[in-house]
Amino acid sequence: MTLSLFDQFMSPTYLGIPLIAIALVLPWIFFPSPSGRWVNSRLTTLQSWFINRFTQQLFLPLNPGGHKWALILTSLMTFLLTLNILGLLPYTFTPTTQLSLNMGLAVPFWLATVIIGMRNQPTVALGHLLPEGTPTPLIPVLIIIETISLFIRPLALGVRLTANLTAGHLLIQLIATAAFVLLSVMPTVAAMTYIILFLLTLLEVAVAMIQAYVFVLLLSLYLQENV
Template sequence: MNENLFTSFTTPTMMGIPIVMLIIMFPCMLFPSPNRLINNRLISVQQWLVQLISKQMLTIHNTKGQTWSLMLVALILFIGSTNLLGLLPHSFTPTTQLSMNLGMAIPLWAGAVLLGFRYKMKMSLAHFLPQGTPLPLIPMLIIIETISLFIQPLALAVRLTANITAGHLLIHLIGGATLALMNISMTTAFITFIILILLTILEFAVALIQAYVFTLLVSLYLHDNT
């Protein structure tokens, strides 16, 4: 049993050294690279998945935006595989850490915004003041639009952290309730066990959906600035 609900979200250490970097690099080992002329089924599925993601993400982009295709594909595969690995028993999910998610969101958002100021200076500045704004509302609108711009990476990180953390907490709570009810009522324990299985299936979908949403929002920020 864990000491508290949030024990599974603490960064694991080995000999006092955090091993989160090794855990973050582990999903890369799950994607094999082709080393022969004929691909096997796993590599064929991987290539199909990459092509599908590229088609979905890059249809709205121009030539400058399409140069980010490798980064977008790598981002969704990394977040998705990390979220799925976190559903294994006795595992650690790095995407439950707000610091890590901010570390991904802030550089990606800042890169997209800087590209916008470089290639679309007038359009980027026009977002701060919509056309036809009454004169007395100009200072307030500029402040609001500036805040909304700087809150975008925080929203990206908090959305991913909250969804993954909430799902893991629900699984932990229902799993603990199932074990406790086994000594009281097997019928009730069986019902909660069915709920636990359904919730686990839902969490598999949430893990992939949140990776897609995170990458899609980064792609939309990039589209607005290229």
């Protein structure tokens, strides 16, 4: 019986326990906790440096009103980054390949930015639906287009993260299968295929980090429009 390549993206269960729940909780165990010592360990210092640099870079263009989201967005970035990278290990499951999980993250955060904009500056928030200087006959059409683009934002966030990770995992599996089949037939071609597989794996590590950053960056841009 030939299994589908997409079976690897199904949420597995073991003894009735959904492993996606374990995959969501497990990454936090790997992060070192700050201690009360005068001098921290190298790993804790590196982690603090990364979080500080990321937070500074992310909130540089934001107004002071958006700095309250620093803890939420930094935690989200760390969470997505860990899930994406750990999902590249053998015998692991990547929860961020599930569109339901990504939409469950994208929709509440996007909706929170919209609600903040409607509460703090409703005139400016509604003004985004109609650019200044629009000709009168185009006003209804532009309002409809801008409204649709506003509601497409969370869908674009979730689909972008899901599609990039799913495509990378599928490509790795296809090349790995080809290299395994060619190993007994054409060892030289198989060796070249393994080199390509190694380079693709490095590329997927970069994609995992970039997609986590892009997800949080777009949320910060949506927040900037409403604070």
